[in-house]
Amino acid sequence: MEAAARDPFEIDVERFHGPLDLLLHLIRNQDIDIFDIPISKITEQFLAAIRGVERLELERAGEFLEMAATLVRIKAQMLFPRPAGEDDADDPRADLVRRLLEYEHFREAARIMEAAERRRAKLYRRGFVEVRPAPKLSELPLHTTWDEVWAAAAALSARLAEEAVVHHVRGREVRIEEKMNEVVDALAQKPRVELAALVAPWGTRIQAVSFLLACLELAKRSVVRVRQAAPFAPVWIYRRRREEG
């Protein structure tokens, strides 16, 4: 800060919130028309200001250097004569000006908010908060609807289907033996079961195939009968009574 008093262009970069903040400072402090920035002069001043910027942590230094590169590029573009009457949007400075104005507006908003914060900090809320027991969950109204449960179920199902594919690719093997046990267990409860119902909880092709293989193996061993009334009709697995055997 003392240095700044001696030389107006020797600036402590660290006190700026970033390259746009620094650039705006250079422009506004010299009453420069932001819509007609003398880019050579400003670039020189900016480069002088960020001399020694390497002292800053890497990310911050990079931000200032990036802006320096942008300024140098614009300066170079300005050397090419532009045809008269050309749209302002094609001015190499146009994007920078837009960014500067946008940033300046938010910087101003932040200033107004800071004043609000300062006013609010003068009002104190109650310091001590009595500890009260939290209510039991069951006493609070529940706002969940069935649609939400249903949507969660659908999402879960989709996720599992995806995971199953991944497992399949990894070559996870499905043991037919396991599936045979499941089929037998299912038939312990009721005389017949639909193949689709066995497969459904798992929902993957490889599971369907292994259930079918399990059923066929059980049929071969005369534990079950497999029936399909017509092509594409549901496949039913029937329990074989012992006397049938």
Next chain:
Amino acid sequence: MRASRMVEALLFASEAPLSAADLARADESLDEERVETAVAELRAEYDRDERAFGIFEVGGGWQILTRPEYAPVLERFDTVPQAQRLSGPALETLAIIAYRQPVGRAEVEEIRGVGAGGVLKTLQERGLIEVTGRGDGLGRPLLYGTTPFFLEHFGFRGLDDLPRPDDLPVVLARRDSEGAE
């Protein structure tokens, strides 16, 4: 600035009880005697106006607290806004239990691929699920099912009233075999 109002501001904004000595330090115009007088004055005003709060002696100091008769209102009021909705994991778990009941924690965890302990506890506290029995497996695991409140809340007449298996996400299709795991 009146001494009693300075004391009032301090007792209100302080997070710890303040003694007469503490309060006297707030301003040159105060000493312990003046503080005592100020507290007595505030007390008389709060009593006269039947304020919902009063000055109580706590741990060697004073504190402004709500009067005990308002405790029921405050307790009833407490809300945990997020707790009024079920989380994503809770919704999934509830769906699995609704369709596959009775079902054990291990099966729920296997389907969802993550631990279910906390979620099961929440659903139980919420009164949506309950322990309905024990499975046959190792350690006779607890089996969960939905409660009558579950049906009531979602407006189902019975479990048969849940959306049909045809439009059901595959993973939830109730296996007609129970306890196949």
Next chain:
Amino acid sequence: MRASRMVEALLFASEAPLSAADLARADESLDEERVETAVAELRAEYDRDERAFGIFEVGGGWQILTRPEYAPVLERFDTVPQAQRLSGPALETLAIIAYRQPVGRAEVEEIRGVGAGGVLKTLQERGLIEVTGRGDGLGRPLLYGTTPFFLEHFGFRGLDDLPRPDDLPVVLARRDSEGAE
């Protein structure tokens, strides 16, 4: 139990501002209109008695806060929690989020011309912003918005209470809806 005293107990005990709807939920005898009347009644009493605190409108609700003239006494007291003020970069970032919400990190960084990761984390930890969703872009970036505590921290009644575009040099509205400035 008088409605105004119930409301007083609730406002006094609550850490955060309470709205008319919040307060009306506390007791069957209350509705929003009665709550409004009760708040007006309390306000008149606090003013008449020159209490050290008053009822302020903050964040869509009411909060009992000390009046500004007591700040010099309170700010010197170590048992009185002091509001932590925000740094310049934090205020700028918060301004962008407040006006543009929901907004992603990339847009914040683009506007300020500097990285925003650390500041966003601080603002989240302080409860001033929260993740409100995900954007459509690459990697479905997190989108941020302000919290109810944000309003409380600045003493704003609502988001409408933010400095108006006409108080500022140029419009702060979204670029895409306004066209490039």
